[in-house]
Amino acid sequence: MHLRMSFGTVFAGAVLMVMTSVFMTVGLSSLSFQPAPSDIARPLTAQEARGRQIYISNGCVYCHTQYVRPQDWNAAGGGKASRVAQAGDYVFLQTMLLGSERTGPDLSQEGGIHPDDWHKAHFKNPRYTSPQSIMPQFSFIKDQELDDLIAYVQSLGGKAADARVSQMRAQQDEVLKGWYTSYETHLAQIKEMVPPTWRDLKSAMTPTTRSLLHGKQIFLSNCVGCHGQNGNGRGPASSSMKPDPADFTRVELQVSASDGQFYQYLLFGLPGTSMPAWGDFLTVNDIWDTINFLRTIPKGGLTLPDSELKPEMMLNYDPRYGGEGAGKYPGPQPSNPDKALDNPYCYITPAASATQTAGCEKLVQK
Ligand code: HEC
Ligand code: HEC
Numbered sequence: 563m564h565l566r567m568s569f570g571t572v573f574a575g576a577v578l579m580v581m582t583s584v585f586m587t588v589g590l591s592s593l594s595f596q597p598a599p600s601d602i603a604r605p606l607t608a609q610e611a612r613g614r615q616i617y618i619s620n621g622c623v624y625c626h627t628q629y630v631r632p633q634d635w636n637a638a639g640g641g642k643a644s645r646v647a648q649a650g651d652y653v654f655l656q657t658m659l660l661g662s663e664r665t666g667p668d669l670s671q672e673g674g675i676h677p678d679d680w681h682k683a684h685f686k687n688p689r690y691t692s693p694q695s696i697m698p699q700f701s702f703i704k705d706q707e708l709d710d711l712i713a714y715v716q717s718l719g720g721k722a723a724d725a726r727v728s729q730m731r732a733q734q735d736e737v738l739k740g741w742y743t744s745y746e747t748h749l750a751q752i753k754e755m756v757p758p759t760w761r762d763l764k765s766a767m768t769p770t771t772r773s774l775l776h777g778k779q780i781f782l783s784n785c786v787g788c789h790g791q792n793g794n795g796r797g798p799a800s801s802s803m804k805p806d807p808a809d810f811t812r813v814e815l816q817v818s819a820s821d822g823q824f825y826q827y828l829l830f831g832l833p834g835t836s837m838p839a840w841g842d843f844l845t846v847n848d849i850w851d852t853i854n855f856l857r858t859i860p861k862g863g864l865t866l867p868d869s870e871l872k873p874e875m876m877l878n879y880d881p882r883y884g885g886e887g888a889g890k891y892p893g894p895q896p897s898n899p900d901k902a903l904d905n906p907y908c909y910i911t912p913a914a915s916a917t918q919t920a921g922c923e924k925l926v927q928k
Contacts, residue, residue: 600650602720613714616707617659620700625665628658628718634668645671651720666697671719674726677734680836681712683788683799690787690799691838730833737834741805748805749818755833756826763822767850769857769873777855778863778871780848788836793859803836810859816877824853 606614617623629647647670652658676684680691685708688695703711716727740751753761767773781789788807790797795809808815828849831839840849855863857876 595649597649597653599653600648600720602645602722603651603653604720604724605654606717607713609710610714610717612707613710613712613717614659616703616711617714620703623659623661624663625661625697626667626669627661627664628668628670629660630668630670645719645722669715669718671723673716673719673723674730676838677730677834677836678712678716679803680838681715682708682802683836685711686802687798690797691836693783693787733834735834738804745814749815752827752832753818753823756823760822760826761820763820763825765821765850765853767847767854769854769876771871771873773851773854774858774863774871774873774876775868776848777851777853778868780844780852781855781864784840784843785852791864793856793864799836805835807837810856813860813877816857816860821850821853824856825849828852 630645632646651670684691685700685703687699687701688697689699700708700711717723719726737748737751740747781793786797788797788799788803789795789810790800790807793810795807797807800807810816827837828844829839829841831837844852854873854876857863857878858871860877861875863871863875
């Protein structure tokens with residue numbers, strides 16, 4: 563007897579081969595691969611599980627992944643998700659929400675990157691916190707559900723995220739204590755967060771008109787959602803935030819914070835507040851140009867037309883720079899040797915009290 567190559571036998575053989583290979587690649591590996599929970603894995607709480615359902619039903623997974631491979635070094639906008647995913651990270655999850663498309667950043671380590679305030683504003687309208695975002699608005703999600711969704715987002719990253727979140731909440735409590743005491747206490751408290759070597763730095767970018775125009779452009783395209791169109795801290799995102807975003811029209815704030823202090827806050831964010839870290843998005847020069855520009859806000863940097871933006875409008879503008887400051891700026895250096903130069907009261911009209919303006923005469927004679 564010999565085997566006939568009838569349609570039936572060929573078909574049965576093909577089916578058998580397909581099933582065998584599916585079993586070998588999928589079935590065998592899922593039966594034999596039972597990874598132990600990784601160091602960060604933990605089950606979700608009931609609230610986080612509800613938030614996860616909202617994540618699924620709103621299609622977040624179409625734009626966000628939840629895994630980082632070794633080659634994805636920039637998956638979360640630089641450094642944030644530097645932890646490469648391990649199989650053991652997912653053992654408590656019934657279906658994986660790995661995703662395949664990164665229209666937005668990877669979220670596998672999102673917990674503890676931003677405070678709840680920031681997420682609230684961001685979900686209401688992503689353009690509030692990230693003006694050029696293409697993420698859709700989720701303002702229709704009801705408050706209770708939004709809290710669940712935020713709890714879920716803060717859980718991403720498991721135990722590592724828990725550590726970040728609890729540190730963030732402790733910092734926010736600490737900052738709010740000072741904030742509700744007085745504005746002066748608050749300003750002194752945030753100054754303490756900056757190492758003394760940074761506190762004494764002056765802007766490293768020569769304050770030219772070019773620098774100011776560039777700084778203005780950066781401010782208008784990244785900062786106004788929180789700090790407001792006229793820099794007074796009353797942008798549309800500010801309603802869900804405490805402490806309020808900084809009001810750059812306030813001379814007290816400008817006087818209290820050095821260029822180096824602003825630099826540190828911009829680079830790393832301001833812990834305990836919704837002020838994000840910009841180090842992954844802006845270059846060193848971008849940041850210094852923005853700081854130069856912030857100094858013009860009390861004198862109309864945002865309200866006057868671009869053609870009227872001049873270095874002389876900066877609060878701590880050094881008259882010795884000359885008109886455009888070309889070649890005359892000594893670059894970053896400790897400001898201590900020349901206190902008068904760094905005293906912004908010298909440049910504020912109407913003049914402040916005599917003690918505040920002590921030493922300013924030196925600056926009048928160039
Ligand atoms: C059309 C694509 C798209 C959809 C759908 C989408 N996002 Fe986004 N998401 C983005 C983009 C782009 C960004 C980066 C810009 C920004 O911050 O808004 C982003 C940013 C984020 C961030 C901030 C990441 C960070 O730390 O900067 C979070 C958190 C987030 N999305 C969560 C969600 C959740 C939760 C949903 C579903 C309710 C969702 N996204 C739906 C595109 C999307
Ligand atoms: C998501 C909202 C948000 C965005 C976007 C944002 N900030 Fe902030 N910013 C804040 C909050 C909140 C504070 C905290 C104010 C405080 O603690 O007094 C702050 C503080 C600051 C400070 C410190 C002020 C001080 O008190 O010494 C600077 C400087 C600053 N922001 C600059 C910027 C610049 C420049 C941008 C754009 C590149 C920007 N911020 C974008 C919310 C934001």
